[in-house]
Amino acid sequence: xxxxxxxxxxxxxxxxWYAWSANDKTIRPTxxxxxxxxxxxxxxxxxxxxxxxxxxxxxYSVVVLESERIGFGASGxxxxxxxxxxxxxxxxxxxxxxxxxxxxxxxxxxxxxEIIRERVARYSIACDLRHGGFFAxxxxxxxxxxxxxKATWEKHGHSGxxxxxxxxxxxYVKSDRYAGGMIDRLGGHIHPxxxxxxxxxxxxxxxxxxxxxxxxxxxxxxxAPSVTTAKGSVKAxxxxxxxxxxxxxxxxxxxxxxxxVSSQIVTTEPLDAGLIEGLLPADxxxxxxxxxxxxxxRTADNRLLYGGGIGYGGRxxxxxxxxxxxxxxxxxxxxxxVKIDFAWSGNFALTLTRIPHIGRLSPSVYFSHGDSGxxxxxxxxxxxxxxxxxxxxxxxxDVWASLPNLPFPGGKTFxxxxxxxxxxxxxxxxxxxx
Numbered sequence: 001x002x003x004x005x006x007x008x009x010x011x012x013x014x015x016x017w018y019a020w021s022a023n024d025k026t027i028r029p030t031x032x033x034x035x036x037x038x039x040x041x042x043x044x045x046x047x048x049x050x051x052x053x054x055x056x057x058x059x060y061s062v063v064v065l066e067s068e069r070i071g072f073g074a075s076g077x078x079x080x081x082x083x084x085x086x087x088x089x090x091x092x093x094x095x096x097x098x099x100x101x102x103x104x105x106x107x108x109x110x111x112x113x114e115i116i117r118e119r120v121a122r123y124s125i126a127c128d129l130r131h132g133g134f135f136a137x138x139x140x141x142x143x144x145x146x147x148x149x150k151a152t153w154e155k156h157g158h159s160g161x162x163x164x165x166x167x168x169x170x171x172y173v174k175s176d177r178y179a180g181g182m183i184d185r186l187g188g189h190i191h192p193x194x195x196x197x198x199x200x201x202x203x204x205x206x207x208x209x210x211x212x213x214x215x216x217x218x219x220x221x222x223x224a225p226s227v228t229t230a231k232g233s234v235k236a237x238x239x240x241x242x243x244x245x246x247x248x249x250x251x252x253x254x255x256x257x258x259x260x261v262s263s264q265i266v267t268t269e270p271l272d273a274g275l276i277e278g279l280l281p282a283d284x285x286x287x288x289x290x291x292x293x294x295x296x297x298r299t300a301d302n303r304l305l306y307g308g309g310i311g312y313g314g315r316x317x318x319x320x321x322x323x324x325x326x327x328x329x330x331x332x333x334x335x336x337x338v339k340i341d342f343a344w345s346g347n348f349a350l351t352l353t354r355i356p357h358i359g360r361l362s363p364s365v366y367f368s369h370g371d372s373g374x375x376x377x378x379x380x381x382x383x384x385x386x387x388x389x390x391x392x393x394x395x396x397x398d399v400w401a402s403l404p405n406l407p408f409p410g411g412k413t414f415x416x417x418x419x420x421x422x423x424x425x426x427x428x429x430x431x432x433x434x
Contacts, residue, residue, distance in 0.1 A: 012069040012213070016344040017267040017303065018076055018193040023126055024201065028070070031211040031232040037063040039390060040227050040236035042216045042250075045075035046192075046375060047368050048242035049199040050115065050383025056206040058391055063234050064208065065227060067215035070200050073246040074375060076193035077346030079265065079295045079307045081285040082113045083133060084186055087354040087372040090152050096353075097403055104399045106156035112377025113186055115384060116195065123205075125198030128300040132284040133187025134164070134172040137179050142289040146182045160185035172282050175331045181289075189285040189297045192376065216243075216250050221362040238390045241367040242383070244375075245349040251367075257357060257407055258370045260347040262311035264320045266328070267303045269339040276302045279332055294327050304328075304335070316345045348373055357405040358382055358397065366390065366397075370405075 006015060012027070013019035039055050041048045044066035052062045066072065086093070086109065094102035120129050137143045143163075150161045164172065166180045200210055211229075218228040225239045241251060245260040276298050280286070285297035294308035306328045309317065317323040320343040329336060351357050351370035356378060358368040366386055371378040382400070389397035 013072060013193075014077060014344050014346070015342065016077055016193075016265070017299070017305065017342040018191060020342065021191070021194075021301070022197060023194050024197045028066075028210050028212040031065060031214040031229050031234070033232045034235070035063065035232065036235045037061045037209070038236060039063070039238050039240065040065065040225075040234040041240045041242060042219065042227060043067075043242035043244065043247070044070040044196075044200065044210055044212070045073050045242065045244060045246075046196060046379035047244065047383045047386070048240065049196055049203060050380045051240050051242065051386040052203050052208055052383075053119070053199050054384045054387030055391065056203050056208045058387070060391070062203065062208040063236070064203070064210040065214045065216055065229060065234065066210065066212045067243075067246065067248075069212050070210065071193045071196040073244060074346045074348045075196050075379070077265070077344060078192050078263075078348070078376060079285070079287075079297070079305070080189045080192045080376065081133060081287060081295055081297065082116060082188040082190065082376055083287065083374060084113055084158070084184060084377060085109050085153075085374065086356070086378060087374045089149060090156060093355070101399060101403070103156070104396075108381055108396065109156070110158060110186060111384075112380040113188070115380040116190065116377070119199065119202070120190075120195070123198055123202040125195055125202075127190045127192070127195035127198060129188060129190050130283050130285075130297075131185070131188045132282060133184045133189070134181055134282070134284045134286045135184070136169070136173060136175075136177070136181045136286055136288045138177065138288065138290065139179055143180045146289065150182060158186065170281070172280070172284050173286050173331075174279050174281070177331055178288075183284065187285065190376075191300070215248075219250060219365065221365040223362075223364065225362070225364045237364065239365045240386050240390070241361070241365065242369070242386075244369045244371075245347040247369065251361070253361070254357075254367055254369065257405055258349040258351055259408060261350045261373075262316050262345045262347050263307055263373075264309045264311075264316065264324055264343070264345045265305060265307035266321055266324045266340045267299065267305045267342045268335065269341050270302045271304065271338070273302055275334075276304060279304065279334075294331070296328075296331070303341070304332070306331075311345070320345060348375055352406045352408050353404070355403055355405075356382060356400065358385070358400040359405075360401065
C-alpha cells in the first residue's frame with residue numbers, strides 16, 4: 001500500500017487519517033484581485049496561523065495566503081505529539097551559543113505546549129487534546145542520557161519529568177523492547193489538522209481573512225512589501241514568510257538554507273477498546289530515543305497511529321506500509337495481521353544546526369522555518385514571537401535571529417548524501433548501543 005495523493009473526502013489534502021477525520025472540510029476562497037492589510041502571512045500552517053492569531057488578537061488586519069489547503073503540509077500530517085524543547089538540547093545550545101542565550105531559549109521552551117493548551121481552552125478547539133508523553137529507552141545508555149536530560153531541564157524550571165524503570169514501563173506502553181524511559185507530564189498529543197483548523201476559525205472570527213489555493217509567486221521585500229499570486233496581490237505593512245518545507249523556490253535565499261525531510265505514518269483500523277487501552281494504558285504519546293526514531297499514540301477512535309523513518313530531500317519509500325510495519329510489529333507483535341487503513345508522509349524543514357531559522361529579509365519582511373522535527377510546539381512559540389516583533393516587541397525575536405544559520409555543505413547538490421551519511425553513522429551507534 002502506497003500513500004494516496006488526494007483525500008477522497010477532503011480534496012486538496014493528502015489521503016491521511018487526519019484529512020479523513022477533519023472537523024472542517026470547508027474550502028476557503030482563492031485570492032482574486034488586489035487587496036490591502038496590515039500583515040500578510042504566507043503559509044497557513046502552524047507557524048503562520050500562530051502568528052496570524054497573535055496579531056488579530058492585537059487588533060491588526062491580517063491576510064493569510066495558503067498555496068494549497070489550511071494545514072496541507074507538515075502541520076496537518078505530523079504525529080501530533082506535544083514534545084517540549086527543541087531538536088537540540090539546552091546543553092548543546094549552551095556550548096554553541098553561550099549560556100546566556102541558552103538560558104533565554106530554555107525560558108521559552110515550554111511555551112509552545114502552553115499556547116496549544118491555552119488556545120484549545122479559549123477557542124474550544126476540538127482536537128482530541130490528551131496530556132502526557134513517554135520517552136522510551138532501548139538501552140541503559142539511553143536511560144542514563146535521559147537522566148542527564150532530566151537534570152538539565154529541571155535547572156531551567158521543568159518540573160514535570162519523571163524517570164520510569166523497566167519494571168514500570170508497562171504503565172505507559174506494553175512492549176518488551178524498552179529498558180526504561182521518562183515521562184513528561186507537560187507533553188501530550190492532539191489531532192494536528194483539527195488544531196490548525198481551529199486556529200484558522202479563531203482568526204476568521206476576529207476578522208482575519210484566509211485564502212487557499214493562493215500560492216505566493218513573488219514577494220516584494222522592499223519598503224512597500226507585497227505578495228503576488230496568480231490571480232491577485234496583497235499590499236501590506238509587513239509580510240511574514242512561514243512556508244517552511246513547502247515554501248518552494250519563491251525565496252531561494254531561504255529555501256537554500258533548509259532541506260525538506262519526509263517522515264511516514266500509518267494508522268491501523270479501529271481496534272477493540274480493550275486492546276488499544278492495553279497497549280497504551282495511560283493514553284500518553286510515545287517516542288523512542290534512537291536518532292532515527294519511531295513515534296506512536298492512540299487516536300480518539302481507537303486506532304494506533306505509528307510513524308517513523310526518514311527521507312532526506314523529501315523522498316518517500318515506494319511502499320509506506322511495508323516500510324513502517326516491521327517496526328510496528330517489533331513494538332506490538334500482537335498486532336500481526338491488523339489492517340492498515342491509512343498511510344501517508346509529510347515533509348518537515350531541517351536546518352544544518354537543527355535549530356529554527358528566524359529573521360528578517362528586510363525591515364518589513366520576516367520569516368521563520370526549520371523546526372527540524374520539533375515543530376508542533378516550536379512553531380506555536382515562534383509564530384507568537386513573529387507577531388510580537390511586528391507589533392514592536394522584538395526582544396525575544398532578536399534572541400532567535402542572533403543565532404547563526406549555516407548553509408548545508410555542498411549546497412543543494414550534496415546536502416542530501418552528506419546528511420544521509422551522518423544519519424547512517426548515528427543510526428549505527430543506536431544499533432551498537434554506543
